[in-house]
Amino acid sequence: xxxxxxxxxxxxxxxxxxxxxxxxxxxxxxxxxxxxxxxxxxxxxxxxxxxxxxxxxxxxxxxxxxxxxxxxxxxxxxxxxxxxxxxxxxxxxxxxxxxxxxxxxxxxxxxxxxxxxxxxxxxxxxxxxxxxxxxxxxxxxxxxxxxxxxxxxxxxxxxxxxxxxxxxxxxxxxxxxxxxxxxxxxxxxxxxxxxxxxxxxxxxxxxxxxxxxxxxxxxxxxxxxxxxxxxxxxxxxxxxxxxxxxxxxxxxxxxxxxxxxxxxxxxxxxxxxxxxxxxxxxxxxxxxxxxxxxxxxxxxxxxxxxxxxxxxxxxxxxxxxxxxxxxxxxxxxxxxxxxxxxxxxxxxxxxxxxxxxxxxxxxxxxxxxxxxxxxxxxxxxxxxxxxxxxxxxxxxxxxxxxxxxxxxxxxxxxxxxxxxxxxxxxxxxxxxxxxxxxxxxxxxxxxxxxxxxxxxxxxxxxxxxxxxxxxxxxxxxxxxxxxxxxxxxxxxxxxxxxxxxxxxxxxxxxxxxxxxxxxxxxxxxxxxxxxxxxxxxxxxxxxxxxxxxxxxxxxxxxxxxxxxxxxxxxxxxxxxxxxxxxxxxxxxxxxxxxxxxxxxxxxxxxxxxxxxxxxxxxxxxxxxxxxxxxxxxxxxxxxxxxxxxxxxxxxxxxxxxxxxxxxxxxxxxxxxxxxxxxxxxxxxxxxxxxxxxxxxxxxxxxxxxxxxxxxxxxxxxxxxxxxxxxxxxxx
Numbered sequence: 001x002x003x004x005x006x007x008x009x010x011x012x013x014x015x016x017x018x019x020x021x022x023x024x025x026x027x028x029x030x031x032x033x034x035x036x037x038x039x040x041x042x043x044x045x046x047x048x049x050x051x052x053x054x055x056x057x058x059x060x061x062x063x064x065x066x067x068x069x070x071x072x073x074x075x076x077x078x079x080x081x082x083x084x085x086x087x088x089x090x091x092x093x094x095x096x097x098x099x100x101x102x103x104x105x106x107x108x109x110x111x112x113x114x115x116x117x118x119x120x121x122x123x124x125x126x127x128x129x130x131x132x133x134x135x136x137x138x139x140x141x142x143x144x145x146x147x148x149x150x151x152x153x154x155x156x157x158x159x160x161x162x163x164x165x166x167x168x169x170x171x172x173x174x175x176x177x178x179x180x181x182x183x184x185x186x187x188x189x190x191x192x193x194x195x196x197x198x199x200x201x202x203x204x205x206x207x208x209x210x211x212x213x214x215x216x217x218x219x220x221x222x223x224x225x226x227x228x229x230x231x232x233x234x235x236x237x238x239x240x241x242x243x244x245x246x247x248x249x250x251x252x253x254x255x256x257x258x259x260x261x262x263x264x265x266x267x268x269x270x271x272x273x274x275x276x277x278x279x280x281x282x283x284x285x286x287x288x289x290x291x292x293x294x295x296x297x298x299x300x301x302x303x304x305x306x307x308x309x310x311x312x313x314x315x316x317x318x319x320x321x322x323x324x325x326x327x328x329x330x331x332x333x334x335x336x337x338x339x340x341x342x343x344x345x346x347x348x349x350x351x352x353x354x355x356x357x358x359x360x361x362x363x364x365x366x367x368x369x370x371x372x373x374x375x376x377x378x379x380x381x382x383x384x385x386x387x388x389x390x391x392x393x394x395x396x397x398x399x400x401x402x403x404x405x406x407x408x409x410x411x412x413x414x415x416x417x418x419x420x421x422x423x424x425x426x427x428x429x430x431x432x433x434x435x436x437x438x439x440x441x442x443x444x445x446x447x448x449x450x451x452x453x454x455x456x457x458x459x460x461x462x463x464x465x466x467x468x469x470x471x472x473x474x475x476x477x478x479x480x481x482x483x484x485x486x487x488x489x490x491x492x493x494x495x496x497x498x499x500x501x502x503x504x505x506x507x508x509x510x511x512x513x514x515x516x517x518x519x520x521x522x523x524x525x526x527x528x529x530x531x532x533x534x535x536x537x538x539x540x541x542x543x544x545x546x547x548x549x550x551x552x553x554x555x556x557x558x559x560x561x562x563x564x565x566x567x568x569x570x571x572x573x574x575x576x577x578x579x580x581x582x583x584x585x586x587x588x589x590x591x592x593x594x595x596x597x598x599x600x601x602x603x604x605x606x607x608x609x610x611x612x613x614x615x616x617x618x619x620x621x622x623x624x625x626x627x628x629x630x631x632x633x634x635x636x637x638x639x640x641x642x643x644x645x646x647x648x649x650x651x652x653x654x655x656x657x658x659x660x661x662x663x664x665x666x667x668x669x670x671x672x673x674x675x676x677x678x679x680x681x682x683x684x685x686x687x688x689x690x691x692x693x694x695x696x697x698x699x700x701x702x703x704x705x706x707x708x709x710x711x712x713x714x715x716x717x718x719x720x721x722x723x724x725x726x727x728x729x730x731x
Contacts, residue, residue, distance in 0.1 A: 036584035038531040044143050045163070047424065048152050048327075048385055049370060054525045057436075057477040057487035059146040059538040059575060061085075061591075065167070068136050069180075069728075070633060070647055072677065072692055074190070074213070075135045076162065080651040080673060081629040082144050083575040083593030085160075086622040088658075089133055091704035091716050092341050092353075094231065094261035095308045097133040098703075101146050102542060103571045103597040103623035104159035104517070107659070107704070111360065111395050111414065112501040113548060113563055116493075116515070118149065118157035121164045122253060124314050124331030125154075127362040127393040127416075131310045131335050135235055135257075138194040138209035140167045146575065147540060148493025148519045150471035151424050151438035154389065158493030158517040158544070168251060169205035169241040171198050177731050184692075184724020186230070188215030204242050211235040218720050219265045222299040223347045228265035229719075234258045247320040256311035263306060265298045266345035266714040269665050269705065277607050278663045283712040289346055295700045296717050301347045304340035311335075320372060327387075329366040335359070343401075345714035352402045362393035384425040391418040397501070401453060412450035412501040419443045424473075432479045439472040448499040452506055465511040467497045483527035491519045495548065500562040508553055508560035515565060518543045534579045541572040549660060551604040559608035561709075567602035569620060571595060585635045593627040606661055608709075624656040624670070641683025650674040658705050665713045666705030673699055681728075688728035695721045 042053040046060045053062055061082045063073070073079055076097055077089050090096030090109050098107045099117035106115040111128045119126045119134075126132050136142065142164050149157040175197040182190040189212075196207035217229035237255040270283045272290040284290040293299050312333035319326045337358040344350035368387035397412040424438030447464040451457060473491035480486065497514045523538040546565035553560050573595035581587045602615040631649035638644065652672040659666030677692035704716035 037581060039527075039534055039579055039581055039587075044141075045165075046143060046145055048368060049383075054527060054534065054536075055485065056525075057475055057485070057489060057523065059521065059523060059536075059540070061144045061146075061577065063142045063144075065140060068139060068142070070645075070677075071631075071649065072675065072694060072726075073136055075133050076142075076164075077133060079142070079144070081589070081591055081631065081649065082146075083577065083591045083627055083629075084146060084573060084595055085144055085593075086624075087162075088622075088703040088718075089264060090129060091706065092264060092266075092343075093130060093337075093339065094264055094306050095131050095133055095259045095310075095337070096129045098129070098622070099132075099159070099162065100622035101144070101160035102540065102573065103569075103595055103620045104542070104544065105622055107621065108550075110502055111358065111397065112412070113498050114156045114496045116156060116159045116495040118153045118155075118161040119164075120153075120161070121312075122166055122251075122314050122331075123163075123316060123329040123366070124312065124333065125156075125364060125391065126333070127391075128335075128360055128395070130337055130358060130360070131257075131308060134164055135211055135213070135233060136164070137192045137211040137235070138167050138207075138237065140165045146538070147489075147521055147542075148471075148473075148491040148517055150491060150493035151422055151440045151473050152385070154420050154422070154440060155391075155418060155442055155444065155469075155494065155496050158495050158515065166237065166239070166253065167194070167196075167207065167209075169196050169198075169207035169239055171200070171202050171205040171241055171243050173198060173205065178729065180726055180728050182724060182726035184215075185722040186216045186218050186227070188231075188722070188724065189213070190726075203244055204240065206238070206240055208238045209236070217262050217265065218296065218722070219267075219717065220297050221265075221303065222293070222297055223301050226303070228262050228298055228300070228303060230262040232260040232262075249318050251314075251316045253314045254311070257309070259306065259308040259310075261306050263300075263303050263341060264716055265303075266300060266342060267295075267298050267717060268293045268345035269713045269715045271713075275664050277661060278665060278707060278713070279710060281707065281710060281712050283344060283346060283350065287346070287348070287350070289712075292715075293345070296720055298345065299347045300342040300345055301349065302340065302342040302352045306340070307338040309336045323372055325370050325372045327366075327368040327370070329364075329368075331364045332362070334361050343708055343714075344712040346712065349405055350403070351708060351711060354400045354402050354407065355398075356400060357398040358395060360393060360395040362391070364389065364391045366390075379428055379431050381428045382425065384423070386421075386423040388421045389419070392416060397450075399453075408453035410450065410453045410502065412448065414446060414448045414499065414501065417445045418496075434477050436475045436477075437473065439470070442469045442471075442494075444468070444496050446497070446499055446511075448501055448509070450501055450509065452504055452509065454504070455506060459506050461506040461509040463499050463509055463511060465497065465499065467514055469494045469514055469516075471516075483531070485525045487521075487523050487525075489519075489521045489523070491521070493517050493519070498548075498563065500564075503562045504560045508562050510562060510564075512548055512563045513546055513565050515544065515546045515548050517545070532581045534577075536575075536577045538575045540574070542570065544569045544571070549602075549604070549606075551606055552608040553605075554610065559605070559610070561608075564604070566604045567615075568600045569597065569602075570600055571597040571620070571623070573597075585637070587633050589629075589631045591627075591629045595623050595625055597623045618660070618662040619657045621657050621660050621662070621666075624654045626652075626654040628652050643681045643683075645677075645679040645681070647677045647679070648675070658702060661707070663705065663707060665707060665715060666702075668702050668705075671699045671701035671718075672697070673701075686730055690726045690728070691723075692726070693721070693723040695719060696723075697721070 194209035217227035370385035
């Protein structure tokens with residue numbers, strides 16, 4: 001793989017800085033023991049208990065509050081430094097997110113199909129990708145787990161999981177106010193404010209946080225001279241922590257968010273050139289739009305504001321009984337969305353979604369009972385967790401689509417009920433060697449009824465389907481020394497079945513079954529030079545069966561797009577993450593991901609030709625063969641006690657496709673995104689100032705490319721270069 005110039009420079013600088021610095025054994029005794037030289041321990045909850053990241057036999061990356069601030073991460077789509085992980089804004093939903101981990105994910109926005117990456121906030125699973133583009137303000141940590149998490153995370157986690165944990169109130173703390181105010185290019189500003197205080201010392205505390213973010217769009221609309229792609233979001237969260245004694249704690253949280261952002265902005269990519277599976281569009285052949293619009297421009301006539309109101313309540317309680325803990329996690333969430341989309345990307349009224357609406361409610365209750373050994377492990381010890389979860393959700397969808405002003409409407413309603421029982425245990429055969437096993441049994445039921453576009457109430461479709469799944473995992477780990485761990489893991493996962501509510505005839509509203517994965521993983525987690533270097537490696541092989549895919553079936557309209565279990569695939573690769581602190585002032589980070597993915601069985605009609613064909617030559621979407629990210633932060637202490645911090649990062653991704661159909665319109669040629677910042681902090685820690693630049697070389701890349709039934713082709717561009725400043729305060 002040939003590295004771009006920014007990454008080559010950063011890698012060379014990192015290596016040179018490390019090699020020119022004496023290793024820990026050559027330091028003076030006081031320097032060797034300096035806490036600032038050791039890389040801080042990170043605690044994760046990947047196995048539903050607090051554990052050091054370096055002792056967990058799972059491929060997991062954790063981003064703490066300092067990481068999120070240093071890398072200027074505003075929402076989940078800004079995370080680019082995790083190997084073999086792709087997160088992007090949904091192509092037509094400013095609040096939605098597309099998640100791919102190790103080549104597996106879902107770009108569909110409709111709630112008919114579940115995503116194979118489980119996303120949760122404070123332990124509450126999010127039922128849909130709508131609203132999943134979580135704004136990361138007042139966040140304690142984001143954990144990204146790679147590989148199937150079927151035992152403890154449950155349904156819809158064959159690719160992995162993204163767990164977001166918000167900051168907790170501290171009953172033992174003091175009144176505190178923290179915040180951030182930023183302004184940047186495209187007239188963007190962010191205001192983040194959080195305040196916490198004990199109400200009853202050592203017993204009850206409260207925390208409240210607010211977010212205001214607004215920006216003009218980074219895309220120029222040639223139709224009216226306005227901009228598109230801007231964001232307008234207002235969010236609030238309030239929480240209570242109740243700790244009446246050392247054996248019980250209760251965390252309560254409520255949040256609400258209002259999103260009034262611009263449409264994402266579809267850029268016409270129509271041309272007069274025909275390709276296999278991508279014929280010349282109607283927009284070109286009949287309407288004359290045969291020239292693609294230039295990068296970062298759009299030319300659309302229908303750009304009404306997007307609207308999403310969402311909120312939720314959650315309660316987490318822990319009760320300690322001698323050497324065990326009982327945990328209850330209860331959550332309720334609700335969202336209402338109103339969407340207007342210029343699907344065609346043209347300056348005429350061709351294909352528009354007009355006042356599309358989605359309302360969704362969800363409720364979940366999970367109970368766990370676990371051993372509590374206070375983080376101590378040794379020969380003969382037995383760690384375990386058992387539990388059960390109930391989950392239900394219900395949505396109503398109205399999707400009016402106007403074609404040349406003639407509107408037909410899809411009406412859909414679906415109810416889901418899911419139950420699961422699970423358990424996982426680890427036994428330490430010696431002080432260094434342990435074996436683990438886990439299992440989960442899940443029962444799902446979905447009931448759908450709807451009126452397909454162009455039909456009447458008399459043609460309403462009714463479909464109900466039940467599924468069940470048994471998944472298990474086995475693993476072993478061996479601690480070579482206190483600083484070196486190797487592990488092997490076999491795990492299964494599954495993505496829930498569903499019902500093709502988006503089909504265009506009642507007869508093709510058909511159920512589809514779950515997709516499953518068997519995964520094998522070998523890994524090592526190591527620390528070197530008195531924890532001044534951390535290097536973690538994972539090798540994996542995933543065997544996917546019955547992958548859910550959009551295909552076409554014959555219908556009275558010629559063909560009907562439906563979701564079927566259409567493919568099998570194999571994905572193998574490796575992930576390397578290294579953090580090095582050669583001096584107390586310099587920290588360097590490297591992550592590298594490699595994937596080799598291919599379909600093994602994919603015989604279907606994908607484009608409505610009427611004949612199934614072999615599609616095993618297609619690339620899996622969002623699965624670049626190589627991804628590499630490097631970063632450097634350098635702290636310069638001043639005589640006054642103030643500090644300057646320099647930061648630079650670069651992320652390179654090789655070419656890949658952003659569409660399961662793997663069409664030319666969806667071909668991303670690869671990109672290198674480079675960010676820099678300089679920060680000045682006062683000695684008392686109360687104030688900080690930063691200047692930053694993001695995508696400083698103005699690298700163009702696409703996050704979506706689509707053909708709409710042969711009618712039109714469009715692309716959606718990623719964010720262009722931006723720069724600005726931020727002020728931080730802490731009192």
